[in-house]
Amino acid sequence: xxxxxxxxxxxxxxxxxxxxxxxxxxxxxxxxxxxxxxxxxxxxxxxxxxxxxxxxxxxxxxxxxxxxxxxxxxxxxxxxxxxxxxxxxxxxxxxxxxxxxxxxxxxxxxxxxxxxxxxxxxxxxxxxxxxxxxxxxxxxxxxxxxxxxxxxxxxxxxxxxxxxxxxxxxxxxxxxxxxxxxxxxxxxxxxxxxxxxxxxxxxxxxxxxxxxxxxxxxxxxxxxxxxxxxxxxxxxxxxxxxxxxxxxxxxxxxxxxxxxxxxxxxxxxxxxxxxxxxxxxxxxxxxxxxxxxxxxxxxxxxxxxxxxxxxxxxxxxxxxxxxxxxxxxxxxxxxxxxxxxxxxxxxxxxxxxxxxxxxxxxxxxxxxxxxxxxxxxxxxxxxxxxxxx
Numbered sequence: 288x289x290x291x292x293x294x295x296x297x298x299x300x301x302x303x304x305x306x307x308x309x310x311x312x313x314x315x316x317x318x319x320x321x322x323x324x325x326x327x328x329x330x331x332x333x334x335x336x337x338x339x340x341x342x343x344x345x346x347x348x349x350x351x352x353x354x355x356x357x358x359x360x361x362x363x364x365x366x367x368x369x370x371x372x373x374x375x376x377x378x379x380x381x382x383x384x385x386x387x388x389x390x391x392x393x394x395x396x397x398x399x400x401x402x403x404x405x406x407x408x409x410x411x412x413x414x415x416x417x418x419x420x421x422x423x424x425x426x427x428x429x430x431x432x433x434x435x436x437x438x439x440x441x442x443x444x445x446x447x448x449x450x451x452x453x454x455x456x457x458x459x460x461x462x463x464x465x466x467x468x469x470x471x472x473x474x475x476x477x478x479x480x481x482x483x484x485x486x487x488x489x490x491x492x493x494x495x496x497x498x499x500x501x502x503x504x505x506x507x508x509x510x511x512x513x514x515x516x517x518x519x520x521x522x523x524x525x526x527x528x529x530x531x532x533x534x535x536x537x538x539x540x541x542x543x544x545x546x547x548x549x550x551x552x553x554x555x556x557x558x559x560x561x562x563x564x565x566x567x568x569x570x571x572x573x574x575x576x577x578x579x580x581x582x583x584x585x586x587x588x589x590x591x592x593x594x595x596x597x598x599x600x601x602x603x604x605x606x607x608x609x610x611x612x613x614x615x616x617x618x619x620x621x622x623x624x625x626x627x628x629x630x631x632x633x634x635x636x637x638x639x640x641x642x643x644x645x646x647x648x649x650x651x652x653x654x655x656x657x658x659x660x661x662x663x664x665x666x667x668x669x670x671x672x673x674x675x676x
Contacts, residue, residue: 290322292334293635294376296400298367298391299383300337301344302480304405308434309382310335310348313628315356323632331635336362336370339383367391371398378403378638384482385410385489392418401638402429407498408651410489412659415652416676422648430634430644431651433502437626440582443617444507444573452589453575456551459508463496463569464558467539470526479559481527484535491537493518493661496557498654500545502646505653509547515670516543516661521560543661581614585623588614652676 300310314333317323322332337345342365349363364370371379371394379395381388381404388408395402402422408431409415422429435441447453470477482488483495493516504511518538527533540558547553567583578591594615596608630646637644653676664671 288328288330290330290332291639292332292375293378293639294373295333295335295378295380296338296367296370296376296395297335298338298379298381299387300380301339301341301348302382305382306348306352308625308627309380309405309631310337311352311356312625313631315353316625316628317632317635318357323635325636325640331639333631333635334361334375336364336373336376338364338367338370340365367394371395371400377401378634380404385494389414389418393421396421396425396427399425399427401427402648403431403634404648404651405432406651407494407655407658408648409655410494410659412652412656412676415655416649419648419652428638428644429648430630430637430646431648432627432630433499433646433650434626434630435499435503436506436646437624437629439585439619439623440571440587441503441507442623443587444571444580444582447573447578447580447587447589447617448507452578452591453573453580454577454592456508456573456575458551458574459504459553459571460574461500461553461555461569461571462565463556464540464561465563465568466561467559469522469524471524471532473526473530477525481525481533483559484522484525484537484539485533486537491518491658492539492541492557492559493665494655494658496541496555497543497658497661498651500543500553500555500557501654501657502650504545504547504553508551508553509549511545511553511657511673512548513670513672514543514545514657514660514664516541516664517668518542518662518665521558538665541661541665543664580617587617589617590614649676 314335317333322330324330337349339345345363350360353361379400381391385407467479468475468477483490518541520535521539523535524532525535539560542556545553571582573580580587580589594613598608636642660671
């Protein structure tokens with residue numbers, strides 16, 4: 288059997304998402320499980336080199352974390368140009384800050400690398416499209432992370448839709464978020480980086496989450512025709528990693544109605560300033576003429592038309608119906624792997640075998656567009672159309 292090594296420059300993976308989802312749960316997990324087995328004759332084996340600004344953080348990941356996960360160390364360097372110059376490194380992956388992404392991608396394009404990066408690819412549609420074009424013009428394979436498509440729950444929703452469970456889908460309602468501590472209480476540090484709450488640093492709920500909602504909605508339910516949105520800076524002051532208070536300038540909550548081309552209405556609430564009393568950090572309810580499904584991140588429960596109770600409005604007596612009963616779980620008939628890891632394996636096969644991969648930088652630009660149009664709707668207090676890109 289042949290094992291083909293694929294060098295990957297992993298830039299900016301010292302952050303929370305880059306470390307946990309991309310390095311540990313994707314690339315190191317693939318190595319631990321013996322690579323991506325394509326056939327009895329071929330296995331694809333990723334070989335990462337970690338790049339970034341902090342040598343101490345890189346050393347910790349490359350030596351301590353890698354040794355724990357796969358029994359050996361991996362390469363690292365603070366010299367990105369040196370890593371890009373190595374012909375053994377075929378892929379450049381970027382999980383750095385959004386505002387730094389363009390410069391890194393431009394360097395990787397000049398070095399002739401395949402490009403894979405986190406979303407959003409930019410904060411403005413024009414810039415996202417520019418990056419897509421320079422990669423396309425160079426003839427390079429490229430992709431953007433759209434991980435939620437491979438969550439167990441959304442795979443189950445796609446299956447239910449394909450089986451005709453819903454009948455005609457009437458509406459979709461999503462509720463996302465949790466309480467992100469401000470850091471003002473030093474005994475309770477914030478769970479997310481402070482730049483998320485500064486618009487000047489590329490932060491904000493719309494630019495963060497509308498990119499997700501765009502690919503989730505368009506892939507599961509259909510193209511978005513128009514939207515109306517509202518955002519807010521709920522908490523005006525937070526404390527940064529250095530312990531100093533700062534003024535929050537980015538929206539930390541956002542509310543939107545997305546009207547699809549077929550008339551389906553999708554409502555999504557997103558907030559870092561809400562306390563959770565629902566099944567999961569993200570719940571999505573899909574109502575159809577024949578049945579309804581409620582999805583968390585992993586589990587989905589359904590209620591068919593035949594099992595739907597008939598409630599009677601009477602606030603003078605205790606509610607006789609337990610609305611949490613009468614729902615059936617969708618079984619876990621298959622093993623659901625990590626969503627980030629699944630897409631990484633697809634991209635590795637795309638690079639090595641030229642297999643189709645449609646989650647490109649141009650697709651990622653559509654998410655940036657939706658976020659920018661959401662901001663426009665909020666500022667102008669009006670519905671806005673979503674033109675095709």
